[in-house]
Amino acid sequence: MAELAVDRGFLPAFAKLQRSVQHAVLTAIDKFSQHTHAGLHLEKLAGARDPHIRTIRIDRFYRGVVLALGGQRYALLNVLPHDDANTFAVSRLFTVNQVLGVLEVRDQAGIEEFTQASQAPPAAGSLFDQVSAADLKRLGVDNGLMPLLRLITTDKQLDSLSTLLPQSQFDVLSGLASGMSVQEVWVEMAERIVTEVDPDDLFTAAQRTPERIAFVSGPVELEAILAHPFDVWRTFLHPAQRDVAYRKAYSGPALITGSAGTGKTVTGLHRAVFLAQRLPDDGSKVLLTTYTRALADALRKQLRLLTTDATVLGRIDVIGVDKLAHQIVTRSGKTFDIATDVDTDPLWDEAARRGPDQVSRTAAFLKHEWEQVILAQQLSTADAYREAARKGRGTGLRGAQRDQVWAAIAEVVTKLAKQRKQTHTQLADEAAAIAGRTPSGYRHVIVDEGQDLHPAQWRLLRALVPVGDNDMFLLADPYQRIYDSQVSLAQLGIAVRGRTRRLTVNYRTTHEILGLSVKVLDADAVLGLDGAPDTLAGYRSVTRGETPQVSNHPTRDDEFEALIERVGTWLDQGVEPHAIGVAARTGKLVKAITATLAGAYIPVADDKQGADGVRVATMHGMKGLEFRCLAVVGLDLGVLPAPNAVTPAADDPHANRQDLQRERCLLFVALTRARDVLYLSHSGRPSELLPALS
Numbered sequence: 042m043a044e045l046a047v048d049r050g051f052l053p054a055f056a057k058l059q060r061s062v063q064h065a066v067l068t069a070i071d072k073f074s075q076h077t078h079a080g081l082h083l084e085k086l087a088g089a090r091d092p093h094i095r096t097i098r099i100d101r102f103y104r105g106v107v108l109a110l111g112g113q114r115y116a117l118l119n120v121l122p123h124d125d126a127n128t129f130a131v132s133r134l135f136t137v138n139q140v141l142g143v144l145e146v147r148d149q150a151g152i153e154e155f156t157q158a159s160q161a162p163p164a165a166g167s168l169f170d171q172v173s174a175a176d177l178k179r180l181g182v183d184n185g186l187m188p189l190l191r192l193i194t195t196d197k198q199l200d201s202l203s204t205l206l207p208q209s210q211f212d213v214l215s216g217l218a219s220g221m222s223v224q225e226v227w228v229e230m231a232e233r234i235v236t237e238v239d240p241d242d243l244f245t246a247a248q249r250t251p252e253r254i255a256f257v258s259g260p261v262e263l264e265a266i267l268a269h270p271f272d273v274w275r276t277f278l279h280p281a282q283r284d285v286a287y288r289k290a291y292s293g294p295a296l297i298t299g300s301a302g303t304g305k306t307v308t309g310l311h312r313a314v315f316l317a318q319r320l321p322d323d324g325s326k327v328l329l330t331t332y333t334r335a336l337a338d339a340l341r342k343q344l345r346l347l348t349t350d351a352t353v354l355g356r357i358d359v360i361g362v363d364k365l366a367h368q369i370v371t372r373s374g375k376t377f378d379i380a381t382d383v384d385t386d387p388l389w390d391e392a393a394r395r396g397p398d399q400v401s402r403t404a405a406f407l408k409h410e411w412e413q414v415i416l417a418q419q420l421s422t423a424d425a426y427r428e429a430a431r432k433g434r435g436t437g438l439r440g441a442q443r444d445q446v447w448a449a450i451a452e453v454v455t456k457l458a459k460q461r462k463q464t465h466t467q468l469a470d471e472a473a474a475i476a477g478r479t480p481s482g483y484r485h486v487i488v489d490e491g492q493d494l495h496p497a498q499w500r501l502l503r504a505l506v507p508v509g510d511n512d513m514f515l516l517a518d519p520y521q522r523i524y525d526s527q528v529s530l531a532q533l534g535i536a537v538r539g540r541t542r543r544l545t546v547n548y549r550t551t552h553e554i555l556g557l558s559v560k561v562l563d564a565d566a567v568l569g570l571d572g573a574p575d576t577l578a579g580y581r582s583v584t585r586g587e588t589p590q591v592s593n594h595p596t597r598d599d600e601f602e603a604l605i606e607r608v609g610t611w612l613d614q615g616v617e618p619h620a621i622g623v624a625a626r627t628g629k630l631v632k633a634i635t636a637t638l639a640g641a642y643i644p645v646a647d648d649k650q651g652a653d654g655v656r657v658a659t660m661h662g663m664k665g666l667e668f669r670c671l672a673v674v675g676l677d678l679g680v681l682p683a684p685n686a687v688t689p690a691a692d693d694p695h696a697n698r699q700d701l702q703r704e705r706c707l708l709f710v711a712l713t714r715a716r717d718v719l720y721l722s723h724s725g726r727p728s729e730l731l732p733a734l735s
Contacts, residue, residue: 045070046116046247046256047263048108049277054119056270058103063267065100066120070263083107086127090134090149093243096126106130110244116254137246138209140181142235143280144246144254145207152189152205159192167191168199168218176223180213180230190214200552200585208253209280211583212546221579229545229579232284252279265349274307275347285542286311294513296491296530296537296571299544300580301558301713305516306665308544309487310340312514314348316485317356326482328505329359331489336665337361340489358483362498363465366472369501373475380462388456392449405688409696410434411450413527416466417496423447432527434695469497476504484511490665491517491570492528499533519567519575521664521710522703530570537571545579547713549667551586554719558712560732561705589712589719591731597675597724601634604674605641607720608655611670618644622668623657624711625675626683631657634674660711671715673708676723676731681708705730 055063083095095115097105104126108116119129132150137143169177169190178184186206193199199218203211216226239245247254255276257263266276278286285297286308299305313329320327329344331337341359348354360368370377389404414434420426427443438446457463463471486506488494494502506512513535530537547555559577569575594600604623611621623638625631635657638645644654656666660673675681682704688696708730712719721731 044112044114044256046110046114046254047266048116048118049253049255049273051117051119052267052270052273052276054121055267058120062100062103062120065103066105067264067267069097069099069105070117086130089131093135094130094133096130106133108135108243110247111242112244114244116247135243136183136207137238137240137243138181138207139183139238139240140179140235141209141230141233141249141280142238142246143209143233143250144243145209146253147207148205152186152202155202155205156189156192166194168193168195169214172217172223177213180223180226182210182213186210203583203585208583215581215583216545216579219579219581225579229281233280251283252277269346272346274304278307278311279304279546279548281542281544281546282308282311285544287315290510291514291540292510293508293540294515294530294535294537295540295542296515296517296569297542297544298517298519298569298575300518300520300547300577301710302547302549302555302582302667303544303580304548305518305544306340306343306489309489309514309516310343310347313344313357313485313487314353316487316511316514317353320356320484324482325356325484327357327485327487328365328481328483328502329357329487329489330362330365330502331665332362332493333664334361334364335662336490337364339665362469362494362501366465366469366498366501369472369475370468375471376461377468378460378462379468380457380460380464384460384462385453385457385464388453392453395449403688403692405696406693407446407449407453410446411453412466412495415450416470417527419470419497423451466495466497469495469501473497473501473504476501481505485514486512487514487516489516490521491515492519492522494528496528496533499528499530499535503534515570517570519569520562520577520706522567522706527568528570529572531572541571545581547580547582548584549716550582550713551584551717552582553586553588554712554715555580555582557589557719557732558709561709561712561730563702563705586717589715589721591727592720592722593727594722594724597633600674600722600724601637603722604634604672605637605643607672608638608643609641611718612643616670618654619646619656620669621655622663622666622671622714623655624660624663624671624673624714625657626660626681626707627675628659630675630680631659631662660707663711663714667714667716669716670718670720671712672720672722673711674722676721676728678726678728681728681730 055066058066083097085095093109095107095109097107099105099120102122103120104123105120106118106126106129108118110116119126121129132148134147134149136145138145167190174187177187177190182190193202196218199214206214213226213230216229217223235249248256255266257266269275282304297305297308309329313327317327329340331340337359344354344357344359385408386404389408392407393404414420414429414431415426418429420429423444426447427440431438483506486502488502502513515537550558559580567575592603594603608621608623612618623634625634635645638655638657644652646652646654646656656668682701686704687700690697723731
């Protein structure tokens with residue numbers, strides 16, 4: 042019986058085929074499973090770079106390209122019109138990486154063409170002149186590529202080869218080109234190194250390459266994969282992601298960092314399923330949680346795409362941390378109301394007006410001091426507050442000033458208590474105390490977007506799961522921190538040193554979009570949750586695309602008219618409405634955009650009504666989402682940064698810097714939601730945070 046695998050690149054190719062051709066493909070695959078592939082006209086091709094390449098008949102006009110792995114095993118690589126299939130087949134060469142043991146593919150015809158066009162040695166020197174041939178070989182770059190590498194002088198030249206070179210070797214080269222040392226690249230790939238490699242054993246190499254090759258048990262499993270051809274993350278993970286997600290055991294809490302698009306969320310979802318599959322049948326569960334309800338809803342939908350196993354899904358609770366805290370406290374018998382900003386802001390304003398020290402007693406200062414110092418450290422007395430460290434809070438406070446601040450904050454807290462109201466942060470600490478006394482039933486906790494959690498929420502999550510192997514799996518990116526929380530996990534009893542991994546390759550956003558997005562951020566390194574400085578060193582994209590476009594308009598009406606035309610063009614090009622996003626800084630702009638698009642008969646998503654369509658949301662609401670095409674509008678001076686979100690520098694210079702950094706991170710989050718196309722627009726003068734397009 043023939044065994045068939047599918048290549049990652051086959052999925053998007055399959056999605057673009059006409060229904061009749063898709064049906065013919067499934068019929069051909071079924072013949073493989075029935076060991077009747079001889080009737081498919083399995084053919085070798087004259088002039089093929091690889092002797093293992095074959096083509097098979099799909100219908101009168103289409104042929105499939107397959108790789109013979111040995112015995113009765115084949116991998117389906119692509120389905121194309123007859124002549125295109127032959128061109129594809131003769132140009133590819135498959136080899137086994139001698140360091141990683143994985144199956145690699147290269148466009149040998151394209152490499153030969155590039156080499157012939159670049160015969161003259163570069164006057165300025167190669168991009169890899171400082172890396173010895175021995176080091177390149179140690180990192181898995183094969184000898185056949187050495188002459189080519191000496192012709193590459195710029196990052197742009199290297200990027201142009203991304204579709205020609207073997208992916209694992211291109212990852213090594215792009216890491217070196219981005220500034221990583223040979224040792225840093227080696228550490229990144231060390232866990233995947235294989236000691237004994239047979240260069241002729243394509244089947245074993247294919248089995249070691251689950252990020253590219255998926256072996257299917259039969260038509261049912263294949264149809265499940267092909268039902269969502271663009272969601273390749275369901276089946277294929279990059280080796281770095283797979284190493285992290287499917288590691289048998291971490292000896293304690295593990296922290297996975299990596300900036301936008303590096304696949305942290307996908308890694309967390311795979312980890313949740315992996316752990317749930319291994320749970321004993323004793324009622325214990327995996328908790329998958331995150332900062333907001335919207336993100337939790339998105340995780341729940343993605344989890345159901347990843348697995349349909351009812352037993353596994355029943356062992357995973359997906360819930361936002363605020364809702365989780367609310368459930369724990371209400372189950373204890375306590376009744377209360379949630380205090381929102383609408384409830385607390387007037388109280389902070391009143392406390393600030395009544396205070397004698399107007400500089401350090403602004404409403405924003407008092408609120409932040411309560412949340413970031415008093416609640417963060419669980420300070421319950423004025424004496425404790427007087428002695429407390431205030432790292433990251435700017436200008437120091439003398440003893441008398443601290444007494445004034447404590448009295449003002451205590452007044453607000455007392456008023457909230459009289460109204461029987463609690464903020465979500467207060468609720469988290471109360472829930473943590475309850476969880477510390479009562480077993481939760483959770484064996485593992487997985488946290489997505491951890492950079493935005495408050496210390497009180499971390500205390501709750503720590504209390505929910507017993508200390509031990511695989512207890513906490515944490516995903517975070519300090520460059521996407523869009524709330525005020527500054528956290529040191531070690532001080533909260535969550536020790537991750539030695540169990541921290543950083544993902545560096547962006548799989549979602551194109552090189553062009555990523556380049557613009559990174560310019561939004563400050564160059565200074567930020568502090569990670571493990572207490573060590575984080576860095577964007579080695580952060581790069583593996584795909585190229587269109588240069589982001591920015592459009593300036595004299596009025597908001599003109600800007601909205603251009604937006605209608607832009608979204609309409611995307612729809613006319615066949616982009617599905619749900620794959621289009623429109624982001625803006627304020628809720629007021631979101632309402633206006635929604636009305637504008639609806640008035641132009643463009644469908645707009647409405648979760649309350651269950652309506653599908655273009656997703657219009659604030660930048661905060663875009664967190665955790667991605668779109669093929671994204672418009673970020675209203676990028677005006679005076680709108681971004683939002684004036685009400687930034688403390689005036691005259692009131693608190695330190696808070697002003699923190700607030701501006703948070704606005705930068707928010708814009709970075711919004712821009713990196715785009716996968717293929719990014720469109721930016723503003724009315725009048727552009728925001729100071731919007732970088733120039735180069």
